[in-house]
Each structure stands twice: as structure tokens, then as C-alpha cells.
Amino acid sequence: MNLTTLTAPPRPTYDDLPHLMSLMTGDEKHSAAATSTLDVLWVLYDRVLRVGPDSIDDPQRDRFYLSKGHGPMAYYATLAAKGFIPVDWLAGWGTFESPLGYHPDRVLVPGVEISSGSLGHGLPLAVGTAFGLRAQGLASRVVVLVGDAELDEGSNHEAVELAGAMSLGNLTVVVVDNASSTYNRRGIIPGRFAHEGWHAVTVDGRDHDALERALTRRPDGRPGVVVAEVESK
Amino acid sequence: MARDPRQRFAQTAADLVEEDLSVALVYAEISGQFFGDVESRHPDRVVNVGIREQLLVNVGAGLALSGMRPIVHTFGSFLVERAFEQVKLGFGHQDVGGVLVGSGGSFDIASGGRTHQSPGDVALMGTLPGWTLHVPGHADEVEAALRQSVAGDGRAYLRVVSQQNARAFPVRPGHFHVVRRGAGPTVLAVGPMLDPVLEALAGLDVTVLYANVVRPFDSGTLRAVLGSPEVVLVEPYLAGTSSRFVSDALSDVPHRLLALGVRNEELRRYGSPSQHIAAHGLDAAGIRASVDRFLAGPVGGAA
Secondary structure, eight states: OOTTSTTOOSOOOGGGHHHHHHHHHSOSSOOTTTTTTHHHHHHIIIIIOOOOGGGTTOTTSOEEEEOOOSSTHHHHHHHHHTTSSOGGGTTTTTSTTOSOOSSOOTTTSTTOOSOOOSTTOHHHHHHHHHHHHHHTTOOOOEEEEEETGGGGSHHHHHHHHHHHHTTOTTEEEEEEEOSOOTTOOTTOHHHHHHHTTOEEEEEETTOHHHHHHHHSOOSSSSOEEEEEEOOOO | OOSSHHHHHHHHHHHHHHHOTTEEEEEOSTTHHHHHHHHHHOTTTEEEOOSOHHHHHHHHHHHHHTTOEEEEEEEHIIIIIITHHHIIIIIIITTOOEEEEEESTTTTTGGGOGGGOOTTHHHHHTTSTTEEEEOOSSHHHHHHHHHHHHHSSSEEEEEEOSOOOSSOOOOOTTOOEEEEOOSSOEEEEEGGGHHHHHHHTTTSOOEEEEESEEESOOHHHHHHHOOSSEEEEEEEEETTTTHHHHHHHTTTSOOEEEEEEEOSSOOOOOSOHHHHHHHTTOSHHHHHHHHHHHHTOSTTOOO
């Protein structure tokens, strides 16, 4: 299937994502861990972010940084569904000839904004990009997806403190919380961000309307965090 | 303009922020005493991240991702050693450009001890592909290297230290300068090691090359000037950092190599930069003694 041809089939929907993922996993049924990010990703690309396959180099585009680069099947499936990458890239992912690795590489994959895999880099990078967009007078925003366990990395806390102090209102963090951090307790994440001056909200990470409301940009000048709770790992 | 290399860096960085809207300066408290004016004039493009070096480097990389040209600065120890993975992934793996400026080097903060010394910075940066590594030996070279680097779109590291030579040379990446020609050994002096080398080897029939950019390594000039097949490297950071480049350049030439630089063992002394330079054998007397032993011949392996 080639989505770029004029005779392309109807645009894939959320319901097509399990099939797209199965092209990578070989299995139509996926564990909660494999799909923890799926609904957040779909809502971002379907309803929130101002970016598409034709605007991946547009300075005005919104940026999405997948900081938690582990388990990127849902990400690749969403990018394929939205036409950033051909569906026929999905099979054979992780092989020597494939541009799709177990951690994404922005140099290899159209629409992938950062290369990730080592945890704790995406949010600090996003803080820099938020500064850069602001300095250039661009109205774009940066949305970063991190995992709850990824917040173990101290580099995130450097970023949370500075973003709060500098009122980076064009920065949003979405924490996909599947309670996978060894020492984390459910419910403590929003307070950490709020303490540093962020707007913080917790939503059901499977509820698309709730995710859309939470992820839509607010104009109050503060960075925002959306904790999207999903099933425990 | 400031005669002190670090102050010249700060002046030039501030000028570049004034001159070019795409330039951003990111620092982490260090050298803040020099940046007050430009930060108050351009708070959007001059950012002090506080005492947060991991963030420092990735904020620079994130600025580059947004299309800006970042200058990222703190002491070399915190910039390269503490935040090395951020350098590796934030810039190289993301494939974005930027200019990192580390001050302090191996000896500037001698009285501060090991925590504030980075003799391994160039060796570490040398493990990463695609970086131009500047080791300026004069304040004028600092300014030239910074202006050139910021004007480009690649990745550059500038090692800014207080020790400097009497004379500045042009900054041309991939090009070593021929300072003296002789029939005997070839001595490659890097950055501020040039003046001590010239003093040490006065009267010897040697060729002296000068490098204020060590990566890319100018193998062609080394081969072109080679007289007797003996090479002496004198580097102001970890001894042997550039040895493999000499070996590669002369892989088809039987040769001997003496690699001088900062010794790997911790000195565990305070005191002054000049005392540390002497302790590592990098003053004129120390260099002369090492070269004399080396030229006395390989027999016995004393060198």
C-alpha cells in the first residue's frame, strides 16, 4: 500500500493502528505496555499538533519530541497513518536496511523531530527549542512525551526548573504514566511540576476528548504538563 | 579588545549576539560577569541556565533544532566531561550544529584542583565524528576561531585558556603552520605550547609546526615537512591525544614518536598554572629535557 498515490485508499483512522502495529510486531493483539502511548500520540497528530507530511520543514510547524524513544511501534504506526512515512516501511523495522529502529532517528525518518532512546534528553532539548521559537517570534509550540519512569533522570528536573522560571508557555510535557518507575507513586508527578510554576493536569490517557482538552494550548504563559494515566505496566 | 583569551571570547560572543539575530549564547553561571550587558539587551537570545550543565548542552542543541546558531559555554570540565552524553547525542546524533566553548583547560584553575581541570577534553571530543577542535594559542586566535565557527553551520569546540603565545597565527581548520624548517625531527606544538617549544628547541636543527586547530589533523603538512623520521608532539592536554593521527599519517614510514602533554596521573597539588605546567614537563626546560632524551636514541628505551 502506498499512501502517496492518487488512488490511495481512505485515510487510515485510529481503528487502523492495531493493524499497522501488527506489521511490526506480527501480532494483532498488543500488550498495554506496547500501546501505552498510542492514544496520546493519535490525539496529538489527529487533533492537536499543527504539523503534517507537507510541513515537516516549515518553521511555523508545531514540534513533537518523543523523548521516551523505547517501544516506538505506536509512534511509527501513527506516522504511517498520517502519511509521514510509507506503510511499507513498517515491516522489517529494526533490520539493517530499515530506517525504523527500536529507537527513532530523526535523520532517517521524515517527521521525527528528535533522535531518542537514551532517557532524559527530550525535555531539555525541548526547552532549548522553546527558547529558540520564542526568540524568533514563532508562534509554534513544543510538545514532549516522556514516560513516568523517564522522570527518574535528573536532567529532566533541571529542565522543569528552568522552564518554570522562564515562563516557557510554548512548552507542553505529556507524561504517559503507566506506573513503571520503581520508586514512583501514582499522583505525585503533577505536584513536582506545579511546584516549579507549571500548569498541571491529570487525565485518563485513553480518553481522547479529555486528552484533546488537556493538550490544547493555554494562553496563560506557563509551561504545561499533562499526566496521562494508563494501565500499570 | 581584551588581551586575555577568556575575556576576548566573552567580548566576541557578545558582539556576535549583537550582530546576528540567529546567534544565541547559553551559559551556566560561569563567565556571567562578562555577559551582563548583552544579556540585559537580548534576554531572548542570551540564557543563563543556572548550575545545570546537562541542561546547558541540550538547550544549546534544542536552539539549533529550532534553527538558531548556539554558542554554549562553561568550564571545559563541566561542558565536555560532565555533560558528555549531551554533547554526543544533543549535537552529533541529532545532526545539528553548534559552537561549544570550554574555558579553564588543564591548568588555569590550578589552585582549584582536579574538579576544575579538564586535561581530557580534547581526547573525549576526539571520539566524536564531525567536530572541528580549536586549541587557540592567542586571544586573536580565540576571536578568529569563534567568528569562523559561528559563521559556519558545523560543530566546533573551542578550548580557551589563559596561557598564550607572543604571536597569533591565522585560523585555518585542516592546516598546520610551518614555523621553522630544519633537517632533523619535526615538532608539532599545539596552541599555547608554541612559545615554550620555540624557547626549548632554540639552536636545534628541527622543524616546528604549529596547530591552533587539531581536528581535522593536517597529516599532509606533517608528511610534507618530515625530515628525519622523528616526531615530537607537544599538546597542552592529555599526553598522546593526537598520537594515533601521527601514526596514521606515517603508517608507511618507519618513525619514532615522542608525545608530550599533561600526564595522566593526578598531580594532587594546588598552586599556580606555571607550577602545574612545569610539573607536567611542559615548560621550556621540561620540553628540552624530554626531547634530549628522545633524540639520544631508542636504545635503552629511556624516552
